[in-house]
Amino acid sequence: MLIRRTLRMIIVLAVALAGAIGGGVGTAQAEGNRASYDRQLLFYNHSYGVLDRETADAIEHSAYLREFANFEVRTTTGAGGQTWTGRYLMGRESYLELFGVGDLAGQDGAFGSAGLGLSTERAGDLATVTERLKSEGVADPIEFLQTRDFGDGVPVPWFDAILTDTQYDAFGAWAMEYRPEYFADPRGKTEPPSSPGDVGRERYLSDDYRTHLMRDVTSVRIAVTAADLAETVPLLRAGGFTVKNVSGGGVVAEGGGTTIRFDSVPHEQVAYERVEMSLNRPVKDRHVERIGNSTLTVGPGSRAVWTFADHDTP
Template identity: 85%
Template sequence: MLMRRTVRMIVVLAVTLAGAIGGGVGTAQADGSRPANDRQLLFYNHSYGVLDRETADAIEHSAYLPGFADFQVRTTTGTGGQTWTGRYLMGRETYLELFGVGDIAGQDGTLGSAGLGLSTERAGDLATVTERLKSEGVPDPVGFLQTRDFGDGVPVPWFDAVLTTTEYDAFGAWAMEYRPEYFADPRGHTEPASFPGDVGRERYLSDDYRTHLMRDVTSVRLAVTEGDLADTVPLLRAGGFAVRTVTDGGVVAERGGTTIRLDAVPRDQAGLQRVDMSLNRPVQERHIERIGHSTLVVGPGSHAVWTFNGDGTDANGTDAPGAVAR
């Protein structure tokens, strides 16, 4: 039950197949002075990062992670036969997706590439997001259908998605809405609807998180280029996030349960930096797990922090200056 997106490679292919029309949003501004849209339409679904091979392999073969989270390693086939192999930590409504260099084809599989998936909870809200994007300075949002092949060669509609542009440096964000055909397919192992029009994250994800420590992603920090940042801000605003600038030129997006921080950096510094997670139950003592070139600090209390390339916390797991607040 994996929802993976190689955002750009698949989008370019899907645009070609579906005849969608895309346009750049290079002039979008990360202006934190404007209020958020009234109703929250998009919520953090998952984020991904492409890590060095040593770290990715250490994550895949970790003895600790299968107990910490609903942990999976899986290869998925999407639109046009595109495949990707990811390492997944699944929560109640959110999850984390980790790759090694080359696990995704082309540009998306290079070191430091990353992505952010934002999803709707109610059927029809993606159309509203698309209209809001136009008022945010995106005249031609890129829409496409993602499919999933469960192994029989027959693509199943998975979700509809919208991007601000198909041009990018190393990071992309997209809005998505799960399709009823996917919920109806028993191979997806999804849950019954809780209300009419329920296309939410909790329905999509398994309840297996309950038997592990990890519950959900509460904040995420990614380093992105200025161009990728400018292309992402309109989507955050259209989804209802309250977006404010920070002193280093990045932005923080709040509302919807998960805090998203994007720092503006040169391309060679881009990548997933830090993920904060809530736990299903408090732990009494701090546990530090070093996994490749990353550090996962669990507890004390009901939270965990995973930093990559030494960013966000010191060697003891203490919050470093500029870290995302829990």
């Protein structure tokens, strides 16, 4: 779900009313190869990207994607009455959310804008992440409650979220923990807890993935600015990911079954680049599906790779 624009609008308003808060990591650097914490608290939940219009429209109307994944086009109303319409591919524990240029207002609707949601599996772990962030140089992590309106005008608490700053170039990441009120609402179509304190991704997502090929997101690659990367690294580390530097100034974060790679690029080259997915069952033959300016390659074996347009795509 889109959270960054909603967070920025509401938090900036709250700051204006309550006085300045010292959030953000400022000059936080993306130095890598530091050991992660003993226990991983955050896991890849979903990522979103803004694609060129041709590709977004092709995704929305693709018959193949409806066979390949638990796919839907959905409009959601969040906190502050903010609405967004995304194209969703949902797996067992993770999903993708895709937009086209102009689908979102302002800089969020520009080609290459992207976001990353990381979530907890156990109730209370978000509070620990918040404390860890302080030791990662984020003096005042920004806290936020996201709600969801199912159409009756009554917002239901959806999840608690934290982020390092409300300022960004084209990418933002946040940590989240689903609320018990949301799980208790039958309209959310969630599952019962598997154990006390279960607020996990598998409980949140539908089991409809079982009737399709796509199982989960195993890797994402996103090109972001150095400033946006610097704001993201402390959150990854606080969540328990192992973060390592790669050539060219980017980083790779590993943990929890999903690898997240960030390439550091100039602002004009930001892009949602590549996604790898596991499959529910191996396929014998290689299938290549051209979807707008993107290419989805499925198989052979139990893996699919979706590559998106080059940086210079308008």
